[in-house]
Amino acid sequence: MATLAQPSSEAFVRHDPAQVETVGEGIRREMLGYGPELMIVKVLFDKGAVGEVHAHRHSQSSYVESGRFLVEIDGEKQELGAGDCFYVAPHKDHGAVCLEAGVLIDTFSPLREDFLGEGS
Template identity: 65%
Template sequence: MMSVTMDECSSSAVRASDVPIEDVGPGIKRQMLGYGPGIMICRVWFEKDAIGDVHSHFHSQSSYVESGRFMVHVDGKDFELGAGDCFYVAPHQDHGAVCLEAGVLLDTFSPAREDFLDAGDPS
């Protein structure tokens, strides 16, 4: 993947079949879909027992559970969530997830995660 500046945006219409899926950790894959400087949406697949480590960032994040079951940790609280549920993470809040049943999260970030766009840059 080329380095992308935040002045660039994804296409107005994004076909998931045209977007690469990348391994981002044991049992976790990510696909970056629509984005512009102020917003980004990603699809993230988790195998059972995969762990999204607790971390924080300056972005706001809202995540929708498309499928599966997750134990989600946000700001010192734990929630078991399943298909159709969602969670919100304010900037700088610690958060993470453990996948209890294989599934998919749709993560939305504001502003866009420039670090995700540059992750595959070989330079």
């Protein structure tokens, strides 16, 4: 697992392949930028990868950069593709199945402390 950079006063984030971490079978995650109230995360999915249904206290809005996903939110399912978005209110069950390899850009408010690893 990659060691993630800690928050700093730096305003710019450059892509670093060493910072991409595997978080599940066929799923990789890269932190793009974050502060106490907002986090942006790039999530790369292989075809068939499953983001299991889960819930958390954070508001989440996600943009489908590429690929196709079957997204479930609070029991409702829709197929989404490049350019589509979805919003998940806090504590709502949600998950996604990747139908065609792709990328989600997830935003969270406040930041996901659990994504920062130990010592955060």
